Amino acid sequence: MWKIAKYIIFDIIKSKVLIAYTALLALISVSIFMMDTDVTKGLVSISTVVMIIVPLVSVVFATTYIFNASEFTELLVSQPISRKDILLGKYVGIGASILGAFILGVCVPVSLFAFSVTALVLMLVGCLLSLSFVSLAFLAATMTSDKAKGIGLSLMIWFYCAIIFDGLVLLFLFSFNDYPLEKAMIILTSLNPVDLGRVMILLQLDISALMGYTGALYQKFFGSGYGMLFATVFQMVWITVPLLLALRIFKRKDL
Amino acid sequence: MKILASSLCLLLLLQVSVMGETLIVGPGKTYSSLRAAVAIADKGDTVLVLKGTYVSLNTIIDKEITVLGKGYPTLDAQQKEEVVTITANNVKLDGFIIRNSKSGDMRDFAGIRLHRVHNVTVSNNRLINTFFGIYLSDSKNIRVSGNTVKGSREAINSGNGIHSWKCSRVTISNNSISGHRDGIYFEFVNNSLIKGNTSANNHRYGLHFMFSDDDTYRNNTFKNNGSGVAVMYSKRITMLHNVFQENWGSSIYGLLLKDITSSQINGNRFVRNTTGVYMEGCENISVHQNDFSNNGWGLRVLANCVNSTFEKNNFKSNSFDVTTNGSLSLNRFKDNYWDKYEGYDLNKDGKGDIPYRPVSLYAQIIEQIPQSVMLMRSFIVSLLDKVERAIPSLTPESVKDEFPSMKQWTR
Amino acid sequence: MDEIIEIRDLKKSFGKLEVLKGIDCKFRRGEVVSVLGPNASGKTTLIKSILGMVLPDAGELLFNGQPVTNTFEYKRHIGYMPQIGRYPENMKMGQIFDMMRDLRQEHAQDEDLLKTFKLESMFHKPMHTLSGGTRQKVSAALAFMFNPEVLILDEPSAGLDPLASEHLKEKIKEQSAKGKLVLFTSHIMSEVDEIAGSILYLFEGKVRFFKELDAIKSEAGEVRLGKALIKTLI
Numbered sequence: 022m023w024k025i026a027k028y029i030i031f032d033i034i035k036s037k038v039l040i041a042y043t044a045l046l047a048l049i050s051v052s053i054f055m056m057d058t059d060v061t062k063g064l065v066s067i068s069t070v071v072m073i074i075v076p077l078v079s080v081v082f083a084t085t086y087i088f089n090a091s092e093f094t095e096l097l098v099s100q101p102i103s104r105k106d107i108l109l110g111k112y113v114g115i116g117a118s119i120l121g122a123f124i125l126g127v128c129v130p131v132s133l134f135a136f137s138v139t140a141l142v143l144m145l146v147g148c149l150l151s152l153s154f155v156s157l158a159f160l161a162a163t164m165t166s167d168k169a170k171g172i173g174l175s176l177m178i179w180f181y182c183a184i185i186f187d188g189l190v191l192l193f194l195f196s197f198n199d200y201p202l203e204k205a206m207i208i209l210t211s212l213n214p215v216d217l218g219r220v221m222i223l224l225q226l227d228i229s230a231l232m233g234y235t236g237a238l239y240q241k242f243f244g245s246g247y248g249m250l251f252a253t254v255f256q257m258v259w260i261t262v263p264l265l266l267a268l269r270i271f272k273r274k275d276l
Numbered sequence: 277m278k279i280l281a282s283s284l285c286l287l288l289l290l291q292v293s294v295m296g297e298t299l300i301v302g303p304g305k306t307y308s309s310l311r312a313a314v315a316i317a318d319k320g321d322t323v324l325v326l327k328g329t330y331v332s333l334n335t336i337i338d339k340e341i342t343v344l345g346k347g348y349p350t351l352d353a354q355q356k357e358e359v360v361t362i363t364a365n366n367v368k369l370d371g372f373i374i375r376n377s378k379s380g381d382m383r384d385f386a387g388i389r390l391h392r393v394h395n396v397t398v399s400n401n402r403l404i405n406t407f408f409g410i411y412l413s414d415s416k417n418i419r420v421s422g423n424t425v426k427g428s429r430e431a432i433n434s435g436n437g438i439h440s441w442k443c444s445r446v447t448i449s450n451n452s453i454s455g456h457r458d459g460i461y462f463e464f465v466n467n468s469l470i471k472g473n474t475s476a477n478n479h480r481y482g483l484h485f486m487f488s489d490d491d492t493y494r495n496n497t498f499k500n501n502g503s504g505v506a507v508m509y510s511k512r513i514t515m516l517h518n519v520f521q522e523n524w525g526s527s528i529y530g531l532l533l534k535d536i537t538s539s540q541i542n543g544n545r546f547v548r549n550t551t552g553v554y555m556e557g558c559e560n561i562s563v564h565q566n567d568f569s570n571n572g573w574g575l576r577v578l579a580n581c582v583n584s585t586f587e588k589n590n591f592k593s594n595s596f597d598v599t600t601n602g603s604l605s606l607n608r609f610k611d612n613y614w615d616k617y618e619g620y621d622l623n624k625d626g627k628g629d630i631p632y633r634p635v636s637l638y639a640q641i642i643e644q645i646p647q648s649v650m651l652m653r654s655f656i657v658s659l660l661d662k663v664e665r666a667i668p669s670l671t672p673e674s675v676k677d678e679f680p681s682m683k684q685w686t687r
Numbered sequence: 688m689d690e691i692i693e694i695r696d697l698k699k700s701f702g703k704l705e706v707l708k709g710i711d712c713k714f715r716r717g718e719v720v721s722v723l724g725p726n727a728s729g730k731t732t733l734i735k736s737i738l739g740m741v742l743p744d745a746g747e748l749l750f751n752g753q754p755v756t757n758t759f760e761y762k763r764h765i766g767y768m769p770q771i772g773r774y775p776e777n778m779k780m781g782q783i784f785d786m787m788r789d790l791r792q793e794h795a796q797d798e799d800l801l802k803t804f805k806l807e808s809m810f811h812k813p814m815h816t817l818s819g820g821t822r823q824k825v826s827a828a829l830a831f832m833f834n835p836e837v838l839i840l841d842e843p844s845a846g847l848d849p850l851a852s853e854h855l856k857e858k859i860k861e862q863s864a865k866g867k868l869v870l871f872t873s874h875i876m877s878e879v880d881e882i883a884g885s886i887l888y889l890f891e892g893k894v895r896f897f898k899e900l901d902a903i904k905s906e907a908g909e910v911r912l913g914k915a916l917i918k919t920l921i
Contacts, residue, residue, distance in 0.1 A: 024786075024789055024790055025790070028775065028778070028782075028786045028789075028790075029775065031775075031777075031778060031782065032775035032776065032777045032778050033777075034777075035777035035813075036777055059592065059593075059615060061570075061592075061593045062592075062593065062615055065593075065653075068653070069653075069658070072653075072654075072655065073655065089776075090773075090775065092769065092771060092772065092773035092774075093773060093774055093775055095740055095769060096767070096769060096772070096774075097790075098738070098739060098740050099738045099739070099740065099762060099765065099767040099769075100762055100787070100790055100791060101759050101760055101761075101762040101763040101791060102759060102762075102790060103759050104759070183655060184655050184656070187651055187654040187655060187656040187657070188656045190650075190651060191641075191648065191651060191656055191657075194645050194647055194648050194651075195645065198644070198645055202647045203647060206647050206650045207650075209650075210650055216650075216654070219652075219653055219654060220650065222653065223650075223652055223653060226593070226595075226653070227572065227595040227652055227653070228524075228548075229524060229548050229549060229550050229570060229571050229572040229595065230550065230571075230572025230573065230595035230596065230649065230652070231572070231649060232524040232525055232526075232550050232572070233524075233525065233526050233528075233550040233551065233572050233573075234526060234646060234649060239649075273742060274742075275701070275735070275740065275741040275742060276735070276740040276741065
């Protein structure tokens with residue numbers, strides 16, 4: 022597994038797309054900090070990027086790479102290596118590469134220009150989102166058999182998580198305004214990794230506003246470390262569950 | 277050094293002896309308690325209390341004397357009574373540890389009580405575990421300065437730190453108050469000054485201010501109080517260079533203004549409050565040159581406020597800058613710096629060329645559906661806000677800064 | 688024990704399409720078997736089943752007498768040359784060989800083809816710069832490198848230049864003589880005629896026949912395999 026990961030990293034770090042992604046992130050981060058003297062405002066702008074671009078590139082790049090390497094995967098399957106090791110090796114390889122791009126492109130500039138607790142949370146969120154969307158890419162790629170469908174599915178996952186989902190939640194809130202929705206809202210949030218990441222950033226940037234809510238559940242959620250813990254744990258779930266599902270499918274998949 | 281100190285001491289004693297005698301209270305001295313010394317003292321005398329712990333079950337100072345503690349002697353009411361009551365004019369009480377007053381429902385037991393007096397100074401005392409700390413009633417020309425008032429009782433058994441009722445010309449300066457119900461409480465107090473105090477971690481308000489006109493408070497810090505600061509039903513209040521921070525929670529405000537007229541709020545800093553300033557029924561208020569940063573809501577101004585101006589303030593990193601429940605057309609926003617402003621300044625006059633509307637659509641939504649707080653900073657919300665700013669239809673048209681400053685105001 | 692691979696009643700469908708409808712056959716060491724059949728007869732599926740790329744719905748695959756479905760250790764004894772070999776594009780050719788040694792944790796035991804195909808001089812080239820033919824050479828060299836007991840070659844000469852194709856045929860004959868089982872698919876009859884010892888003919892997911900090449904020819908009374916096959920199948 023580690024060997025496969027190692028060779029995939031060797032391969033990906035020379036990939037132009039990944040280099041371009043790293044450069045893009047670095048360019049965005051650095052230019053935001055250059056343009057704006059207000060560090061917190063810079064972090065807010067970067068967090069928007071993290072919420073949209075990181076999931077998009079993670080899921081599409083990973084799906085594309087998996088499909089482009091499908092013949093190589095076949096070759097690996099014909100070798101005395103278990104399918105579990107092959108899939109996990111690929112995950113570690115692709116995940117580490119995407120994570121590396123995020124670390125170089127965002128974490129390094131953020132640490133240099135604006136190191137703070139908020140910055141740390143932002144970095145954590147970006148890393149978790151990268152990994153969860155690579156996980157979702159594995160699920161999308163193992164569920165489908167041809168490249169076009171797989172990439173389509175991964176784009177849909179991104180579109181749903183990053184854009185549609187919150188709109189649906191807002192609609193839901195408007196429709197059921199008269200009911201107590203606190204618990205429902207927290208459950209809904211856990212259904213979307215992007216929202217979980219967003220809530221983690223909210224807990225840093227907007228805690229003053231969040232503390233204005235009366236409900237006991239929100240108070241508990243926002244006021245203690247509980248919310249942060251909850252969001253981190255569910256991000257982990259979003260990393261492991263799609264990957265385990267992908268593994269289940271891959272073990273039985275005909276190549 | 278020692279010679280200098282002792283000669284100063286001598287000088288002081290000489291000075292005092294000119295005005296009157298000095299009675300010394302201490303273990304093995306002529307007087308073993310403050311009460312005993314006060315009983316003997318005459319007008320103009322000084323009672324000097326040496327270091328030690330003295331039981332003081334409501335010692336009444338009813339003569340015009342100076343009472344000094346040396347090395348912080350402790351007056352302890354053992355939770356049975358008040359500690360000290362001053363009922364004479366021209367008294368000075370300085371340098372004591374005052375502790376353990378009784379709690380009660382019927383009477384407001386205090387650490388130091390002043391009643392119907394004038395020209396009294398209470399300075400440099402440390403009040404520990406009292407029900408009410410320093411209690412002023414019906415008094416004039418009072419100076420309360422340099423005291424530390426530290427409550428340690430739960431909310432239900434706490435009185436106010438510095439309580440003032442029906443007084444005038446009171447100066448409360450450089451005190452530090454914590455752990456009480458209200459840090460500083462003013463009711464019917466006029467022409468007074470509150471300056472340089474720190475009021476933090478009190479159960480209710482850091483400063484609670486009612487029916488008190490022509491007062492000034494400046495350079496105070498109000499931090500992490502249960503309900504922030506409330507200033508209500510008063511006229512001509514000047515609030516300058518105070519810091520309001522970390523007052524968190526529902527209906528908790530950095531500064532709550534209710535039915536205030538003709539007042540100034542200038543040069544204050546509102547940092548990390550759920551709501552920086554809340555204004556209800558206010559008239560003729562100038563809110564100028566303040567900093568609002570990292571608040572949930574910078575300003576919440578209800579529609580029943582009129583004729584107020586908001587100028588040259590900085591709004592930075594607030595979740596929402598301004599909200600209201602209706603129209604603010606009778607008030608005026610001008611020259612403020614808004615970090616969320618996305619306009620441009622083509623003629624380089626330092627003012628944005630298009631007006632800024634600080635009330636966002638999402639702020640309106642959240643007002644109706646509080647649960648939508650979970651959607652803050654989401655793509656859909658920023659999309660809604662952008663659309664609304666481009667084609668305003670729902671947000672109150674009236675709230676706009678015609679000349680937003682492009683640059684932060686430096687103070 | 689002479690039989691190295693045994694397939695018992697192997698069935699596989701993709702959705703509603705039944706691709707293998709119960710295949711039974713045994714392959715022995717030293718045999719060179721050509722798997723033939725029309726398009727969609729199940730050749731590729733059979734090969735992939737043996738390699739564990741396709742998991743059968745029913746039936747058994749035995750390797751050296753042991754059932755091996757859903758295991759992977761037996762693949763240590765198989766060398767596979769895919770029809771289209773694609774490798775991580777940004778890796779250099781030399782790295783590919785190193786990687787395979789590393790992944791299998793074996794030393795290269797047979798590097799003849801590296802020399803015959805003159806691959807070593809191209810070790811520094813990234814894979815995406817190589818022609819299809821060169822990549823086929825890489826695949827071939829990899830299949831033989833670990834001296835496996837079974838060689839599975841899918842259209843081995845497709846894309847190879849005639850000379851390389853000849854070298855590969857020589858290599859196959861040589862390995863067969865050493866007692867290796869060689870399974871291959873091909874659509875070039877002359878190639879089959881030249882190197883195959885027997886033919887497994889699949890038709891609509893079933894074994895139509897599995898006979899020695901000479902037997903087919905003599906039964907049909909033809910010298911050339913192509914014609915003999917046509918006669919046999921009519």
